[in-house]
Amino acid sequence: MKKLMLFLLILTGSVFAQLSPYQINGYAKYLASSSRYPEIDSRLYDQLFHFRLNTYWYPSNALRGSLQLRMRAFYGNSVEKIPDFLDQIKTNYDFTNLDAVLWDAKNSLGYAQIDRLWLDYSLKNLELTLGRQRIAWGTALVWNVIDLYNPKSVLDFDYEEKPGADALRLQYYTGPVSKLELVDKPGKTMKETIIAGLFSLNKFNYDFYLIGGIRNDRWVAGGAWAGDILKAGFRGEFLVSEVPAEAAPKRYPDLSPYGSSLYAWDKTVVSFVLSADYTFSNSFYIHTESLFNSNGKTQNTGVFQNEALQIGMLSPARWSLYQEFAYDITPLTRGTLFGIFNPDDRSYIIVPMLTHSLATNWDLLLIGLLAQGDPLTEFGDYGTSVYVRVKYSF
Secondary structure, eight states: OHHHHHHHHHHHHHHHGGOOSEEEEEEEEEEEEEOOOOOSSSEEEEEEEEEEEEEESSSSSEEEEEEEEEEEEEEEEEEHHHHTHHHHOOOOOSSSOOEEEEEOSSSSSEOOOOEEEEEEEEEEEEEEOOOOOOOOOOOSSOTTTOOOOOOOOTTTTTOTTTOOOEEEEEEEETTTTTEEEEEEEOHHHHHGGGEEEEEEEEETEEEEEEEEEEEEEEEEEEEEEEETTEEEEEEEEEEEEEOOSSSSTSOOOOOGGGOOOOGGGSOOOEEEEEEEEEOOTSSEEEEEEEETTOOOOOSSSGGHHHHHHHTSOOOSSEEEEEEEEEEEEEEEEEEEEEEETTTTOOEEEEEEEEEEEEEEEEEEEEEEOOOOOOOOSSTTOOEEEEEEEEEEEE
């Protein structure tokens, strides 16, 4: 099945340009930034040119496909001064990255990657999707602990689509608001393979989800809900999983001086999210969300960021608190302020944001990432960054 998936990925890319009907859209963005990080002794000034092309193919009512790619050109201090800059901007996949380094100079870098490439076939209540696709499970707006395939970060504001997964996805719709779903994301080993199922339904004006499967050669089970209480949105997710009682992978350094590895946790791990939001009649919006990991760290949290990503955790912290406020200043301008706080190590990040519609298909974004914390805390190494972005959509 792994060889078949790779073959169809390549085959799809070769035929898209020859078949019709089709649809094309995308965007072009320019992002200028100024950043200061604790480990770098000077301020970094950078520019990013980002182009995205989405193509869709509809040969029949039952069959459709898509090829989507993005190309980025980086210019500035970060390319030169941030170690392994290319590795940090890549999205790595198990079998093939379908990417290309267009150029790599002292202070500039060009990089392109196909992040969507799939075929989808529908037959009555059955839908089968094969290839690099977005599989978004979860109901919360910031942290999705049941999103086994595409964990996302609210701080990655410039990648709206989020990474895809090379997988085989089967969906069977048992009713107008219920379905069974099975997804197999193969890996080179069982520890890199994810196989899970989801059942969703609507009862009492709430959407409910139940999941179960295998991730990193360990079982996982969980659920989620989404509804409202007195017109306020109310969502939640929980996940129960095993964590392998073994040493960390060799590609990560020994973290024992800072505490026990996340891999050394020998108990069942429980993670949950609670989320609530409300929009007032004058457009003022408030959103509160909290994340808990039973095996999360209460100190030296920043050291375990890479381990948390490897194990599928959204944060290495025991507790994370999110608060957001937003308001439509004018019909074309919206102001937003949100923050994430770690109550154990007292580190935090505050994100002010202003969006404005300049004209049809033209948008302006002003955003800052302002972090504060002692060394080794969760946000202690984030520093401060300010961004200006202009986006044209077509």
